[in-house]
Amino acid sequence: MPDQLSALSGRFDVTVVGAGVVGCAIARRFALSGARVAVIEKAVDILDGASKGNSAILHTGFDAPVGSLEQSCIASGYEEYLAIHSRLGLPLLRAGALVIAWTEEEEALLPTLMEQARQNGVSDIEALSEAAMRAHEPGLGPGARAAFRVPREYLIDPWSAPFAYLLQAIENGAEVLRGAEVISGRRDGDWSLETTRGTVRTGMVVNAAGLWGDRLDERLIGRSDFHIRPRKGQFIVYDKPASRLAAHILLPVPNKVTKGVVVCRTAFGNLLVGPTAEDQDDREHAVLMPETLEALKRRGAEILPRLKDHTVTAIYAGLRPATEFKDYCIKAHDGLNYITVGGIRSTGLSSALGIALHVEHLARLALTPRSAPAWPKVANISETCPRDWQTEGHGGVVCHCEMATRREILAAFEGPLPVRSLAGLKRRTRVTMGRCQGFFCTAELSRLTDGRFVRPMAERAE
Amino acid sequence: MSLPRETDILVIGAGPAGLAAATVLAPSARVLVLDRETSAGGIPRHCGHYPFGLREFRRLLKGPAYAQTLVRRAQAAGVHVATGVNVVSLLPGPRVAVTSNAGITEIDAKLVLLATGVRESSRAQRLIGGEKPGGVMSTGALQGLVYLEGRRPFRRPVILGTELVSFSAIMTCAHAGIRPVAMIEPDPRVTARWPAAVYPHLKGIPLHLSTVITSIEGRERVERVVIKGPKGESTIEADGVIVSGRFRPEATLLDGSDLIRDPATGGPVIDSFGRCSDPSYFAAGNLLRPVETAGWSWAEGVAVGQAMRAALAGRLPQGDTYEVKLIGEALDWVVPQRVTGPDAVAFDRLQLRVTRSVAGRLTVKVGGSEYASRRIDTRPERRITVPLPPRAGAVEIVLEEE
Known part of the structure; x- marks a missing residue:
């Protein structure tokens, strides 16, 4: 298998446990600051937990609780994404958002929400009458009463971004151990982390284990200050023509539990409806419920009535690592050289870079930042920039729905972080994620991926 | 090149x-x-x-x-x-x-x-619930794996659907040494008229009519399929799902x-x-x-x-074309959707389908006057054809259900 077969050797300054979006951003931050960084991931590929299913919005944090850690991490993470995305080759779809009131009660809440946005430093918001709202979004359903516009809510690629963060960490010296679960840890000045693939010695540990964050705390420091209560979100993805139905991210007025059902385009040119917010105990299984999906479809068609003429491309469910607390649970444990980054539910994609800055600050390590850090660029798979299929020498298109080329697929097996599962390949190239869901390209993919995956797509028939 | x-x-x-x-x-x-x-x-x-x-x-x-x-x-x-x-x-x-x-x-x-x-x-288009493990695929993907690549994605799959292509899925499984463990059909009747050749292969494959798949279970690979039919809910041990038709x-x-x-x-x-x-x-x-x-x-x-x-x-001919209209909510579609005059044409009859099992009288009119009529007793996906109109004009195909 094209990956490190043995454990990481030598001593690391910082070891990040968990290669979700938060772990990837933290690894990048410490690597840029000159630390020797290790990343340990339980799954065979990165982004396999909470980060595999979200709504792909880059939030300003306008609706975050005022004065919260979440709000400040979103704000700084947002700014950094804008500053670095083009250097890393990451897309940015400047969609803007409308927060839409569908009832009289919701309409009455709009001024409060606008005031909250201003307090959160998002001052370029704009109240819209029903007519002004409909001028922006003529496809809205009859129940929409009024809205306000948040012009700087954007859409991004939720998988290329963390991949780029980790790639930059690697190109600046970080090492990644995938398929390794942390079993236990000892501390004798330094930490010795026992994993299923050997021991990792490190000065500091950062717990970015997401849905398993409390369990990892219990294993390593004997207690946890929070309990993960997974919150499931189900989504429906519509085929690309539906993306013409709405330009903005269409947000409902949030309630205490959830931001509610969002309708928005994606960086890949589809239209997304979701998520639900369903608390559960199970951390591993995100089960799609047909009746809930039907209800999402109905809600989508209330928001955008023409959606009923469009076809579903994909369905998915993600788990958010929510806790009993409303805010993030980020804490440096005194005297332990151990930082817990827990409870990053629902806004992690927007806040990850900001969380990384906050964690670096908490760590108080004496580091010398890299003077000329490497800036790798990731391949663009979004519809916002030119794609590989538009250039010469792509080797032919393999996934015809998402236009993933042979060259793109083969490239995903190269480099310092080759994909090792079909799920990983989907996130890197979008193969099989389109309208046919693998009808046309499964056979060819099985050949192209031969020997590359931990679990092959199909065994050879004798 | x-x-x-x-x-x-x-x-x-x-x-x-x-x-x-x-x-x-x-x-x-x-x-x-x-x-x-x-x-x-x-x-x-x-x-x-x-x-x-x-x-x-x-x-x-x-x-x-x-x-x-x-x-x-x-x-x-x-x-x-x-x-x-x-x-x-x-x-x-x-x-x-x-x-x-x-x-x-x-x-x-x-x-x-x-x-x-x-x-x-796809499974997504049908909003089939459960998890998203590997081993859930269309017949087309299965056939590509089996016949083009010599591979076997599973050993004991469930087949969803009873269309002609579902028969094709059974034949494909037989070729690759795959033994389907069940066929699931949401309708009360089998959809396709199956060729006699398929019957030997059906042996030992339980057919569940009026049944739906409510959940596909398994994180990495399919482990179980939960179905719901006339006798309630039950679980089938399976390592794949063929979503056919x-x-x-x-x-x-x-x-x-x-x-x-x-x-x-x-x-x-x-x-x-x-x-x-x-x-x-x-x-x-x-x-x-x-x-x-x-x-x-x-x-x-x-x-x-x-x-x-x-x-x-x-x-x-560059002349006018006329609409072919369907009247009757069980009528699904018609091809061609427009007709020309009675010149030599490519499509020598109108093809249609129904949305559900239905029996009744099918009448075809041009310019309001009937030119063909017959009784049909049919199911979805089954071929129905009617003659083209004998003269130019708007066509109506009317289904009066019994």
């Missing part, structure tokens, strides 16, 4: 319909057939079972041999077949933009034939084009010559509707190819 910048006839899709039309047209025009797959032949390439070729060649062939025969005949007739070429947009002119290893180019033609076929509906035309190219699409079929609106709303574009085969046999699609390709030959020679 470089692509020409212009040709007389451009055919998109090297399956039975596209190759049949190309072969008909080759003696009188330069014909270029494009296919995005790496080999030509279309879906039959990976249907490694009988029966193919009876209508076309009066020989009983398996799919791959049939596909090869179609390709060889086209090439022998002078057709230029280019594979690994994706058409990315249909432009007025007609002109199409394509991408291949050489990057993006444009090709001008006098006429274009769309013959891009169909695909099965419920075809939809592979008509994505219409989305960015000026061509009018029929929401009922999912394919382009055509007239009885196979012409689209832009008369420089024609269409044939399963792109027109879900779903017909390879032989039927081939025959449509031949007929539309002949109409295109007439069009090239300026012999195709």
Whole structure:
């Protein structure tokens, strides 16, 4: 298998446990600051937990609780994404958002929400009458009463971004151990982390284990200050023509539990409806419920009535690592050289870079930042920039729905972080994620991926 | 191999319909057939079972041999077949933009034939619940793995659906040593009239009618399938799910084009010559509707190819076309959607389907007066045809249920 077969050797300054979006951003931050960084991931590929299913919005944090850690991490993470995305080759779809009131009660809440946005430093918001709202979004359903516009809510690629963060960490010296679960840890000045693939010695540990964050705390420091209560979100993805139905991210007025059902385009040119917010105990299984999906479809068609003429491309469910607390649970444990980054539910994609800055600050390590850090660029798979299929020498298109080329697929097996599962390949190239869901390209993919995956797509028939 | 910048006839899709039309047209025009797959032949390439070729060649062939025969005949007739070429947009002119290893180019033609076929509906489109493990796939994906790659994605799958293609899935499983553990059909009756050849293979595969899959379980691979039927909910141990049938035309190219699409079929609106709303574009085969046999699609390709030959020679009538209207909520779709006068046409009858099992009287009228009528007792996905009107005028197809 094209990956490190043995454990990481030598001593690391910082070891990040968990290669979700938060772990990837933290690894990048410490690597840029000159630390020797290790990343340990339980799954065979990165982004396999909470980060595999979200709504792909880059939030300003306008609706975050005022004065919260979440709000400040979103704000700084947002700014950094804008500053670095083009250097890393990451897309940015400047969609803007409308927060839409569908009832009289919701309409009455709009001024409060606008005031909250201003307090959160998002001052370029704009109240819209029903007519002004409909001028922006003529496809809205009859129940929409009024809205306000948040012009700087954007859409991004939720998988290329963390991949780029980790790639930059690697190109600046970080090492990644995938398929390794942390079993236990000892501390004798330094930490010795026992994993299923050997021991990792490190000065500091950062717990970015997401849905398993409390369990990892219990294993390593004997207690946890929070309990993960997974919150499931189900989504429906519509085929690309539906993306013409709405330009903005269409947000409902949030309630205490959830931001509610969002309708928005994606960086890949589809239209997304979701998520639900369903608390559960199970951390591993995100089960799609047909009746809930039907209800999402109905809600989508209330928001955008023409959606009923469009076809579903994909369905998915993600788990958010929510806790009993409303805010993030980020804490440096005194005297332990151990930082817990827990409870990053629902806004992690927007806040990850900001969380990384906050964690670096908490760590108080004496580091010398890299003077000329490497800036790798990731391949663009979004519809916002030119794609590989538009250039010469792509080797032919393999996934015809998402236009993933042979060259793109083969490239995903190269480099310092080759994909090792079909799920990983989907996130890197979008193969099989389109309208046919693998009808046309499964056979060819099985050949192209031969020997590359931990679990092959199909065994050879004798 | 470089692509020409212009040709007389451009055919998109090297399956039975596209190759049949190309072969008909080759003696009188330069014909270029494009296919995005790496080999030509279309879906039959990976249907490694009988029966193919009876209508076309009066020989009983398996799919791959049939596909090869179609390709060889086209090439022998002078057709230029280019594979690994994706058409990315249909432009007025007609002109199409394509991408291949050489990057993006444009090709001008006098006429274009769309013959891009169909695909099965996915698990996502059917909103089937549960987790998303590996081992859930369409019949098409299974056939590609088994017949093109010599692979076996699972050993004990559940098959969803009882259409003709579901029969094909059983044959594919038998070929690869895969033993299906159940067939699940949401309707109270089996959808297709199955060929007798399938019955020996059905032995030992329990058929669950009026049953749905409520949940697919397993994180990495399928482990269990939960079904719900007349006897309530039960669990089947299985390592895969074949989501078969419920075809939809592979008509994505219409989305960015000026061509009018029929929401009922999912394919382009055509007239009885196979012409689209832009008369420089024609269409044939399963792109027109879900779903017909390879032989039927081939025959449509031949007929539309002949109409295109007439069009090239300026012999195709340019007159008015008339709408074909469906009256009766169980009527699903009709092809062609518009009819011309009673001249020699490509489509010599109207094809239709129903949305559910239904019995009643089907009456066809032109300009308000009845010209054909018969009783039908049919199910979804089953072929129904009625004659074209004897004179020009708007057509109504009326179903009065019993």
